Amino acid sequence: MPPGMGHGQMPGGAAAGQPLSTGNYEFGPHEAASIDTAGKRSRLWGVASIVVGLLSIVGLLGLLGLLITKGGGKATPIIAVLVAAFPVAVVQLGTGYFYFAAGGRLQQVNATQGADVEHLMQGLKKLSYAFRVEVFITVASLVLGFIGGLLVFLLK
Numbered sequence: 001m002p003p004g005m006g007h008g009q010m011p012g013g014a015a016a017g018q019p020l021s022t023g024n025y026e027f028g029p030h031e032a033a034s035i036d037t038a039g040k041r042s043r044l045w046g047v048a049s050i051v052v053g054l055l056s057i058v059g060l061l062g063l064l065g066l067l068i069t070k071g072g073g074k075a076t077p078i079i080a081v082l083v084a085a086f087p088v089a090v091v092q093l094g095t096g097y098f099y100f101a102a103g104g105r106l107q108q109v110n111a112t113q114g115a116d117v118e119h120l121m122q123g124l125k126k127l128s129y130a131f132r133v134e135v136f137i138t139v140a141s142l143v144l145g146f147i148g149g150l151l152v153f154l155l156k
Contacts, residue, residue: 024114025116025117026113026114026116027109027116027120032109032110032116033110035106035107035109035110035120036106036107036109036110038103038106039102039103039104039105039106039107039108039109039110039123040103040107041103042099042100042102042103042106042123042127043099043100043103043104043107044103045096045099045103046096046097046098046099046100046101046102046103047096047100048096049092049093049095049096049099050092050093050096050097050100051096052089052092052096053089053090053091053092053093053094053096054093056085056088056089056092057086057089057090057093060082060085060086060089063082064079064082064083067079067082077149077153080145080148080149080151081145081148081149083148084141084144084145084148084149085141085145087137087140087141087144088137088138088141090137091133091134091137091138091141094133095130095133095134098126098127098129098130098133099126099127099130101126102123102124102125102126102127102130103123104123105119105120105122105123105126106119106120106123108123109123
């Protein structure tokens with residue numbers, strides 16, 4: 001914490017909970033490099049998640065179409081699994097955006113002057129949102145997949 005900064009105060013003089021855009025705090029070169037590396041890795045994971053999400057959606061839709069047209073009644077359990085997996089693929093695509101955007105904000109810490117804390121906080125906010133969405137959709141997909149699978153076997 002910089003000298004003269006009280007508890008609950010953010011660098012640049014902004015009190016906790018207030019916008020940080022007026023702050024002038026700059027991280028040192030080592031801190032900025034670490035944050036930049038985290039930003040690069042977040043962006044890389046974002047791109048990977050988007051690619052996996054797109055490929056999964058295309059693959060799931062292709063398999064679903066094939067099973068519906070050629071699978072007959074024996075494919076019903078597999079169709080239920082594919083339908084349950086679809087939200088997970090969509091989440092990969094959606095959270096990829098948030099990881100990519102968070103990485104960009106984190107990289108701004110190293111690329112700009114005078115708004116390091118604002119960029120860091122915005123990057124962390126986007127990461128937090130991506131984590132929350134992933135957890136919610138993963139749990140929802142598991143529950144829906146279980147219910148869908150159970151219904152398929154009960155309705156046979």
